[in-house]
Amino acid sequence: MAALQPVRGTHDLLPDAARAHRAVEARAFEVASRFGFGEIMTPIFEFTEVFKRTLGDTSDIVTKEMYTFEDRGGESLTLRPEGTAAIVRAFISGGLAQQVPVKAFYRGPMFRYERPQKGRQRQFHQVGIEILGVEGPAADIEVIACGAHILEALGLGGTVTVELNTLGDVESRAAYRETLVAYLQGRKGELSEDSLTRLEKNPLRILDSKDEGDRAVVAEAPILADSLNDASRDFFARVQEGLAALNVPIEISPRLVRGLDYYTHTAFEFTTTKLGAQGTVLAGGRYDGLVKQMGGPPTPGVGWAAGVERLAMLLADPPPAPRPLAVIPAGAEADTLALTVTDRLRRAGYAVDLGYSGNMGKRMKRANKIAARAAVILGPDEIAAGAATVRDLDSGDQEAVPFDALEGALDRFR
RNA sequence: GCGGGUAUAGCUCAGUUGGUUAGAGCGCUUGGUUGUGGUCCAAGAGGUCGUCGGUUCAAAUCCGACUACUCGCCCCA
Numbered sequence: 335m336a337a338l339q340p341v342r343g344t345h346d347l348l349p350d351a352a353r354a355h356r357a358v359e360a361r362a363f364e365v366a367s368r369f370g371f372g373e374i375m376t377p378i379f380e381f382t383e384v385f386k387r388t389l390g391d392t393s394d395i396v397t398k399e400m401y402t403f404e405d406r407g408g409e410s411l412t413l414r415p416e417g418t419a420a421i422v423r424a425f426i427s428g429g430l431a432q433q434v435p436v437k438a439f440y441r442g443p444m445f446r447y448e449r450p451q452k453g454r455q456r457q458f459h460q461v462g463i464e465i466l467g468v469e470g471p472a473a474d475i476e477v478i479a480c481g482a483h484i485l486e487a488l489g490l491g492g493t494v495t496v497e498l499n500t501l502g503d504v505e506s507r508a509a510y511r512e513t514l515v516a517y518l519q520g521r522k523g524e525l526s527e528d529s530l531t532r533l534e535k536n537p538l539r540i541l542d543s544k545d546e547g548d549r550a551v552v553a554e555a556p557i558l559a560d561s562l563n564d565a566s567r568d569f570f571a572r573v574q575e576g577l578a579a580l581n582v583p584i585e586i587s588p589r590l591v592r593g594l595d596y597y598t599h600t601a602f603e604f605t606t607t608k609l610g611a612q613g614t615v616l617a618g619g620r621y622d623g624l625v626k627q628m629g630g631p632p633t634p635g636v637g638w639a640a641g642v643e644r645l646a647m648l649l650a651d652p653p654p655a656p657r658p659l660a661v662i663p664a665g666a667e668a669d670t671l672a673l674t675v676t677d678r679l680r681r682a683g684y685a686v687d688l689g690y691s692g693n694m695g696k697r698m699k700r701a702n703k704i705a706a707r708a709a710v711i712l713g714p715d716e717i718a719a720g721a722a723t724v725r726d727l728d729s730g731d732q733e734a735v736p737f738d739a740l741e742g743a744l745d746r747f748r
Numbered sequence: 749g750c751g752g753g754u755a756u757a758g759c760u761c762a763g764u765u766g767g768u769u770a771g772a773g774c775g776c777u778u779g780g781u782u783g784u785g786g787u788c789c790a791a792g793a794g795g796u797c798g799u800c801g802g803u804u805c806a807a808a809u810c811c812g813a814c815u816a817c818u819c820g821c822c823c824c825a
Contacts, residue, residue: 342817394823394824448822451820458825611820615825617824641824643825695782697784699785702785703786723783723784
């Protein structure tokens with residue numbers, strides 16, 4: 335067991351797991367398509383600068399979690415740690431500013447050098463959506479509603495809570511930050527070590543702290559809502575009204591803040607209690623300054639990303655493998671016939687298994703093991719009669735079906 | 749990056765105070781059944797006890813380091 339292991343924090347997806355994984359992606363894309371999102375596929379690596387500029391120099395992702403390397407030309411490249419930066423880069427490189435609003439869906443692997451835990455890997459997969467170029471709250475509403483639909487489609491409707499907050503526009507956020515820092519400076523002595531670092535790097539994060547001492551300090555801290563200007567307050571109210579009209583149940587969570595620097599206004603998180611410390615299953619927000627910050631035309635944006643592995647773990651009933659037909663030759667004379675019958679049925683759209691060896695008993699066992707719906711038995715008797723014996727493997731009933739009528743007669747086993 | 753726990757067959761797990769050839773269930777292979785699967789019965793294959801080192805007459809068992817997994821922190825999907 336020791337010798338040949340996958341790289342730490344990476345995992346193989348064997349057929350059952352792969353099917354669950356693909357099911358999550360497929361459901362997500364299907365629902366997003368109904369909302370009008372089109373898929374954008376970007377490379378899994380970018381110039382390191384792309385992530386440094388978008389995520390902010392102080393974020394943990396940039397300072398300690400990126401897989402960064404030099405290629406042979408001496409360029410610094412980085413395996414993408416998240417999806418938004420690449421989508422925004424593609425938006426700028428591809429001149430999509432001419433076509434706003436742009437509604438993008440993406441999926442695929444992301445890479446972060448972290449200590450693995452349940453629901454946290456070094457290579458993991460996300461699906462995500464972004465709307466670029468819409469200033470009003472209609473986009474926030476649509477994006478959150480889409481996330482809720484997807485989780486519903488996955489059968490997770492009842493198990494996930496939607497937490498919502500606003501960070502306000504740039505002005506409000508800056509004002510609050512100042513008020514908060516002033517307050518926290520006064521009670522510095524009571525803060526945890528982690529929070530003292532946060533005070534320098536990302537003071538809003540302290541609101542989110544799990545440390546008991548921090549929580550006591552935070553409980554008496556000034557509230558962000560009080561620092562909102564009228565425009566921000568109005569924006570937030572309209573987001574809430576829209577979601578209420580759509581019956582998306584939300585919890586206002588005044589201490590919800592997002593880690594990455596580029597967020598403004600709406601912030602949200604879909605969480606479950608079933609995954610331990612990694613309960614966030616889908617999260618995002620609005621990032622009005624990002625496109626401009628990356629060198630594109632000023633363009634507002636809003637979106638989210640969801641963790642495919644986390645969602646797959648929650649799937650109540652993982653998708654079953656498809657049930658095939660089993661073609662079973664009895665005796666060597668039937669081999670060629672079995673081959674051609676199998677081929678015909680496959681061309682007609684059936685999933686068909688034709689074993690490679692073994693007598694009839696063994697082949698029946700295999701048919702049973704792969705959960706075949708029916709066995710199509712071909713032997714000397716069948717060849718003589720010009721009709722296959724078709725056995726329903728659930729009921730055990732058998733009937734004779736003329737060779738040339740097989741395609742139509744097997745429809746109920748499809 | 750920090751702190752705790754765990755590591756025995758493909759999987760889930762037993763294994764006494766250190767003692768001879770390390771077990772069970774499931775799964776797998778074969779046979780009972782050379783034209784009929786599931787159930788049942790029987791037999792069989794499969795283990796350098798995570799790796800390396802130490803203590804001991806003797807280590808799966810005690811000690812150390814490493815590796816992986818896992819829980820929490822940080823951070824985040």
